[in-house]
Amino acid sequence: MERSDENSISTMRGGSIQGEPMEGVKYPALLRNTNRRALRGIDNLIGGPAQVITIGKRPLQESKVMVPKSCAQRPMTRQLSATLGSQRPSSSTSLPIERQQKRAAITVTENPVDDDSSCTAPMEVIAPLLMAPEVEMGEISELKAIEVEMEDMEDIEEDEDDEEEIEEIIPDIDIPDLKNPLAVVEYVEEIHDFYWRSEDLSCVDPNYMSNQSDINERMRGILIDWLIEVHYKLELLDETLFLTVNLIDRFLALHDVMRKKLQLVGVTALLLACKYEEVTVPVVEDLIIICDRAYTRTDLLQMERLMVNTLQFNMSVPTPYVFMKRFLKAAQSDKKLELLSFFMVELCLVDYKMLQFRPSLLAAAAVFTAQCTLNGFQSWSKCSELHSRYTQEELMECSRIMVQMHHTAAAGKLTGVHRKFSTPKYGYASKCEPALFLLEEPM
Structure with missing residues (x-):
């Protein structure tokens, strides 16, 4: 078999239809208007399949580059190359910077032309023009940094808006408590509105002791301190204690009592409060024994009639207890905060000068002081302010007095409250360090 030399480099000639060689074309240039194309199998001719040029190992995104038809009639020169570079479509510049950076290869699809025409611009010249960087790396980094900073600022603004909400x-x-029938959620607000309106009925003149001829405020404090111990021994409800103290003060504000009858007044008030609050009422004989038989059964029943007539049978008054339960709920309290708050308010029951504050104010100040004691800083939420109707500034005077009483609760003779709240049953609440920093706040 004879060897064919038609594909030999030495025999390849560019020619026209008449078979004459083309002028101004260097090998290996593309052939025009011939029936045979050189090395068509490698797809390097215009009109053939798109050639994929890769850099590294990753294929690039596809980008169409239109080659002007005028290129088919002109040889590739430096001026034409620069013209093609400046006339590239602007669509690639609209790509995100990140996508332009990640390009590692590019697929070029030329403008299809007739089989009878070809372009003298080789792909080795066009490809570098297509891959020329459109943005300097320093500018890319700066733009990315600005974009990240703007996103962070938007996140911060969204977080601040969320915090404000x-x-x-x-x-x-x-x-x-929606499913708790004892909480009476349907009309609990109306109940507490009634407490606020009728609060004045439970208040007494803070100077009523000046009208007493045989007793003073120190004797009252001894009586209340002793009743707190009796209440603790009999394991009565908290409501009973607060109502007992309220009945004593209201009765003493209206009736002059001799010193030897003061203990009888206290025991009778305890009996009436038990009848109003307790399920099981203590026996009268047991109360007489508690008084070391200083009084008879007849004495106790006669004092009971005198007291209810003096108070006009008005036993249903709001005490600090009913406000305490509501304010503790608003403060989302735990058991420790609850016990410490009741420790604060029971200290106020013994001290005569605390009668100058309304029951609701005593309850709110007790919760506020207990929160400050446990947290170590001033704490009064918007929810507590809403339900208590007192601001932090309005509570500071009463709270400072409570801190002083807490600081001196273990000293002196009236230590019944301190000893009561030093037991495990009451969580050793009296042993907490008092919030002395409240005393350092400016008045």
Whole structure:
């Protein structure tokens, strides 16, 4: 078999239709208007399949580059190359910077032309023009840094907006008790509105001791301190203690009592409070024994009639207890805060000068002081302010007095409250360090 030399480099000639060689074309240039194309199998001709040029190992995104038809009639020169570079479509510049950076290869699809025409611009010249960087790396880094900073600023602004919304939202403290029939969620607000309106009925003149001829405020403190111990021994309800003290003060404000009858007044008030609050009422004989038989049964029953007539049978008055339960709920308290708050308010029961404050104010100040004691800083939430109707500034005077009483609770003779709250049953609440930093606040 004879060897064919038609594909030999030495025999390859560019020619026209007449078979004459083309002028101005260097090998290996593309052939025009011939029936045979050189090395068509490697797809390097215009009109053939798109050639994929890769850099590294990753294929690039596809980008169409239109080659002007005028290129088919002109040889590739430096001026034409620069013209093609400046006339590249602007669509590639609209790509994100990140996508331009990640390009590692490019697929070029030329403008299809007739089989009878070809372009003298080789792909080795066009490809570098297509891959020329459109943005300097320093500018890319700066733009990315600005973009990240703007995103961070937007996130911070969104977080601040969320925090403001959270601060403005006041939770509904009655939602957890919707299924509790004893919480009477349907009309609990109306109940407490009634307490606020009728609060004045439970208040007494803070100077009523000046009208007493045989007793003084120190004797009252001894009586209340002793009744707190009796209440603790009999394991009575908290409501009973607060109502007992209220009945004593209201009766003493209206009736002059001799010193030897003061203990009888206290025991009778305890009996009436038990009849009003307790399920099981202590026996009269047991109360007489507690008084070391200083009084008879007849004495106790006669004092009972005198007391209810003096008070006009008005036993249903709001005491600090009813406000305490509501304010503790608003403060989302735990058992420790609850016990410490009751320790504070029971200290106020013994001290005569605390009668100058309304029951609701005593309850709110007790919760506020207990929170400050446990947290170590001033703490009074918007929810507590809403339900208590007192601001932090309005509570500071009463709270400072409570801190002083807490600081001196273990000293002196009237230590019944301190000893009561030093037991495991009351969580050793009296042993907490007092919030002395409240005393350092400016008045």
